Amino acid sequence: MSVPPSPSPTAGPAPGAAPLPRTPDATRRSDRSRRAILDAALALVGEVGYNKLTIEAIAARAGVGKQTIYRWWSSKAAVLLDASLALAGDAGTAAQWAGFPDTGDLAADLKHVLRATVDEFNDEKYEAPARALTAAGATDPALGARFTEQLLEPQLALYETRLRAAREAGQLAPDADLRLTVELLLGPLTYRWLLRTAPLTHAYADALVDAVLGGAAAGSRSGS
Known part of the structure; x- marks a missing residue:
């Protein structure tokens, strides 16, 4: 097993100095947004049905911009498919499916x-x-x-x-x-x-x- 390298002497703030600002974790933020979108799609299709489901409504429920959804999916059906895949994965995990x-x-x-x-x-x-x-x-x-x-x-x-x-x-x-x-x-x-x-x-x-x-x-x- 390799040993992680020691930090450089120049890395991090000098003793007594103010801590460096944390860099936003873009990946984590994207994962949160993606999951919020999938959860919103599942909730809304149960509430209003597929015909009345819209990208705008999903975005509003998820708290993201409409363009964020279109960056990842081409249609509400595509969102719902990925949401269903995530739901199936969650169910398998909860049931400890082996x-x-x-x-x-x-x-x-x-x-x-x-x-x-x-x-x-x-x-x-x-x-x-x-x-x-x-x-x-x-x-x-x-x-x-x-x-x-x-x-x-x-x-x-x-x-x-x-x-x-x-x-x-x-x-x-x-x-x-x-x-x-x-x-x-x-x-x-x-x-x-x-x-x-x-x-x-x-x-x-x-x-x-x-x-x-x-x-x-x-x-x-x-x-x-």
Whole structure:
């Protein structure tokens, strides 16, 4: 381990002299402003909805100039996407997320994660920005691509990794399509949430896992 160099004899004020003024930490100030903007976007989209959300309102709530926002983001949708990414990161930290569980019991692991997804969908803090981004991504191809690449694909990849381990352990059919299995798990859940066709419950999440794994494991049972 290297030792930090000793300070130069000329560094700092002379004994008895007034202390040097502190140099403002521009990076820290930028981080604070950025976080204030993201928090403001999340709060406002829940209060007024996406259609009435404006850059001006976000700037006012965050206590920054409008140009500060445009220096980092091109649109309110882009702000909201980064806010959602930050929110997901905060949630993972708060829950001490250590990765997709692998207890050896695939059904239990999937039910654990899907139940957490149900809780998130039912949380107003997550629901408003998620609905806004879903709608905005449908009409803005560039935003939709970012939404998929940065928010959705990393989550889907975690499911696929867990399912791949189960397939290698013989818990799924050798030819089980991992992406299709993930979509069969999450598709009905998202459909029910998006269209509000029925309540989202833990029981529904459990039923999805049982139904999907019943089909995905059939090939494994018949081949044994």
